[in-house]
Amino acid sequence: MTMPFYVAPEQFMKDKADFARKNIARGRPLVATVYTGGVLICSENPSRSLHKVSEIYDRIAFAGVGKYNEFDQLRVSGVQHADLKGYQFSREDVDARSLANLYARYMGNVFTHEMKPLEVEILVAEVGPQPGEDQLFHILYDGTVVDEDRFTALGGESDAISSRMAKAFRPEWDLSAALVASVEALGGQERRMGAHELEVAVLERSNGRRAFRRVLEAEVEVLLAGPEASGAPDGATGGPGGAATDETAAGDGTAEA
Amino acid sequence: MSLPTFSPDDHPGPDFHELLRRAGISPLVPPAGSRPGTPATASLPFELAHGTTICAVRYRDGVVMAGDRRATAGSAIAHRTMEKVHPADSHSGVAIAGAAGPAMEMVRIFQLQLEHYEKVEGQALSLEGKANQLSQMVRSNLGMAMQGFVVVPLFAGYDLRRARGRIYTYDPTGGRYEETDYHADGSGGRDARTTIKLGFREQMSREDAVQLCVRALWQAADEDSATGGPDVVRRIYPTVATITAEGFRPVPETEVSEAFQSVIETLTAAEVHQVEGEGAPESAGSDRS
Numbered sequence: 357m358t359m360p361f362y363v364a365p366e367q368f369m370k371d372k373a374d375f376a377r378k379n380i381a382r383g384r385p386l387v388a389t390v391y392t393g394g395v396l397i398c399s400e401n402p403s404r405s406l407h408k409v410s411e412i413y414d415r416i417a418f419a420g421v422g423k424y425n426e427f428d429q430l431r432v433s434g435v436q437h438a439d440l441k442g443y444q445f446s447r448e449d450v451d452a453r454s455l456a457n458l459y460a461r462y463m464g465n466v467f468t469h470e471m472k473p474l475e476v477e478i479l480v481a482e483v484g485p486q487p488g489e490d491q492l493f494h495i496l497y498d499g500t501v502v503d504e505d506r507f508t509a510l511g512g513e514s515d516a517i518s519s520r521m522a523k524a525f526r527p528e529w530d531l532s533a534a535l536v537a538s539v540e541a542l543g544g545q546e547r548r549m550g551a552h553e554l555e556v557a558v559l560e561r562s563n564g565r566r567a568f569r570r571v572l573e574a575e576v577e578v579l580l581a582g583p584e585a586s587g588a589p590d591g592a593t594g595g596p597g598g599a600a601t602d603e604t605a606a607g608d609g610t611a612e613a
Numbered sequence: 614m615s616l617p618t619f620s621p622d623d624h625p626g627p628d629f630h631e632l633l634r635r636a637g638i639s640p641l642v643p644p645a646g647s648r649p650g651t652p653a654t655a656s657l658p659f660e661l662a663h664g665t666t667i668c669a670v671r672y673r674d675g676v677v678m679a680g681d682r683r684a685t686a687g688s689a690i691a692h693r694t695m696e697k698v699h700p701a702d703s704h705s706g707v708a709i710a711g712a713a714g715p716a717m718e719m720v721r722i723f724q725l726q727l728e729h730y731e732k733v734e735g736q737a738l739s740l741e742g743k744a745n746q747l748s749q750m751v752r753s754n755l756g757m758a759m760q761g762f763v764v765v766p767l768f769a770g771y772d773l774r775r776a777r778g779r780i781y782t783y784d785p786t787g788g789r790y791e792e793t794d795y796h797a798d799g800s801g802g803r804d805a806r807t808t809i810k811l812g813f814r815e816q817m818s819r820e821d822a823v824q825l826c827v828r829a830l831w832q833a834a835d836e837d838s839a840t841g842g843p844d845v846v847r848r849i850y851p852t853v854a855t856i857t858a859e860g861f862r863p864v865p866e867t868e869v870s871e872a873f874q875s876v877i878e879t880l881t882a883a884e885v886h887q888v889e890g891e892g893a894p895e896s897a898g899s900d901r902s
Contacts, residue, residue: 429618437614458614461616462616
């Protein structure tokens with residue numbers, strides 16, 4: 357008869373945390389920040405179809421890093437919860453705070469009671485009715501919730517990304533400035549990421565009932581070109597500026613689809 | 614509430630109605646104690662609000678949908694401002710006739726079902742997929758229908774893959790039929806259908822299609838007591854909406870009221886002609902057919 361080895365609870369928890377942290381750090385990071393028009397979520401993701409960022413409800417978005425199947429399952433549970441709650445009560449009663457708490461409870465439960473913790477970090481973002489009322493909830497593998505109202509970084513190198521974001525962050529910046537800074541924070545000094553490597557989505561205050569919109573590659577290119585280039589579409593009707601606005605309109609359509 | 618979690622082999626998938634059933638709050642499942650399938654022998658102990666005339670017409674850019682605003686309970690008018698034409702999602706609409714309570718609930722669940730699918734799956738259902746979903750909902754209401762709570766929706770949308778407007782009609786058992794050009798349903802549906810049949814042309818403009826729907830609703834209200842006409846005093850006009858490649862767009866009330874004005878002028882002119890000159894019966898407008 358074999359005797360199980362005694363493992364101290366401290367050691368057991370530390371091992372689980374190390375395991376989760378190590379595997380999360382292997383994935384590509386993600387950054388979210390508020391801007392004048394709402395919330396921007398930006399991640400390095402070469403895949404066009406396997407999304408890290410998605411819509412939960414009218415004003416709520418979800419993002420995850422780490423093991424895809426695990427955060428996707430959390431995403432679907434979130435959609436189910438939000439839609440059920442909106443049906444039972446009212447659409448206004450669905451909020452990010454209560455959803456973040458549910459996620460935290462579930463992830464904390466898995467961390468303490470299951471053999472294997474979830475190898476994910478997630479973000480629940482909500483765009484408020486006014487600038488300054490947006491909320492970002494960053495939930496860790498063990499159920500820890502961090503509440504941010506400016507920006508947050510998830511995944512590997514999140515500390516380095518956060519400090520780069522802290523330097524670049526300006527309150528009341530527009531989408532283009534926020535995106536340029538986010539991409540620079542993700543890539544650091546040595547890497548300059550192109551639009552095809554990025555997955556970008558926004559929760560836009562002015563987008564009607566459903567605030568979530570995916571920003572497609574063509575629009576990302578225009579936004580990354582900076583305020584000098586993206587200033588053109590407002591005034592000019594023809595030329596590359598006009599084409600860019602068309603792309604934006606097409607982007608709106610597909611975000612609905 | 615807790616986070617809904619399901620094991621992979623027991624997952625409801627993108628089906629919102631199934632999720633409601635699992636949560637035990639689906640209104641389309643008859644309450645315990647009632648006997649679905651038993652036809653109501655005696656009349657109901659209360660008067661039920663009913664929806665009435667709805668129609669849809671295909672035109673050059675897509676589909677026009679319209680519906681009157683009256684709900685009746687027996688011979689009394691229950692509501693004057695009921696909306697019977699609703700957006701189902703960005704590119705489709707659903708109009709309802711039948712028992713008002715269950716019909717509104719069905720529309721609500723249908724809208725949520727389409728949005729839920731879109732969010733879970735990451736892409737919208739095809740137009741035919743949406744039509745089939747609605748068919749299943751009507752079918753699951755069959756027990757209630759047998760007891761007098763009949764709901765008959767009319768579904769129309771713009772098929773982005775085929776680049777054309779399409780119209781689907783239903784019967785109370787969930788039978789789904791695609792119409793090529795137009796359809797009208799509800800208690801005044803027959804009169805509306807006749808008017809549309811006489812006025813329909815291929816490749817109509819938006820203006821003509823809106824005008825035709827408004828004319829059909831007028832004729833239905835003229836023949837059917839449960840269908841409301843335009844209420845000029847309270848400024849309540851029927852709901853009209855277009856569904857095109859750009860999506861579901863309500864037609865502004867001013868435009869609907871102008872369309873009614875022109876219908877009224879045509880009909881009045883025809884009436885005056887008949888009274889004044891007995892010699893010119895041919896000049897009576899086609900609206901009097």
